[in-house]
Amino acid sequence: MKFSEVDEASWQELQPYFDTCLIPYTGLTGKENPMQATTALERLRDFMDLVEIPYKGRIITYPAFQYGLQQEMSLLNEICRNVKSTGFKHVIVISSDNVLQSEDVTEADLILSQTEMKELDGKELAAAVQAKIQILWNPVLPT
Incomplete structure (x- = not known):
């Protein structure tokens, strides 16, 4: 569900069910021509469908972090931290064209x-994405 689809009157009732926020990271540099920017956004949209469609009742997608040189991740970290402070338990950053390191986006x-999953496509890619989300929500505890 997109952030813009939630109205104020229903948020109080829905909030307990939406524990995960999805933040799209496009990573545009400003050097893209209009066609390249459109293509990048379409790739991200298609990749996001693998998360948004199966988990529509649990994940809310926030506005995309459009521009960013990967060297500076402090703003993205701050956004993740701020989103959690509003009540989300989990934050997922998703990107189709960028490799973001967990040590940079802590x-x-x-x-x-x-x-990072370029060798996968179709059902394999969807299954890999869903498996990662399931591990996030249901971590295997050490025995």
Whole structure:
């Protein structure tokens, strides 16, 4: 569900069910021409469908973090931290074209990067994404 689909009157009732926030990271540099920017956004949209569609009742997608040179992740970390302070238990950062390192985006609970899963496609990619989310929600505790 997109953030803009939630109205104020129903948020109090729905909030306990939405424990996970999805933050899309496009990572545009400003050097893209309009067609390249459109293509990048379409790739991200398609990758996000693998999360948004199966988990529609549990995940809310926030506005995309459009521009960013990967060297500076402090703003993305701050956004993740702030989103958690509003009541979300988990924050997932998702990107189709960028590899984000967990040591750089320490405030995210999960980073999904299609670039890192480039050898997968179709059902295999969907299954890998869903498995990562399930592990986030249901961590295996050491015995």
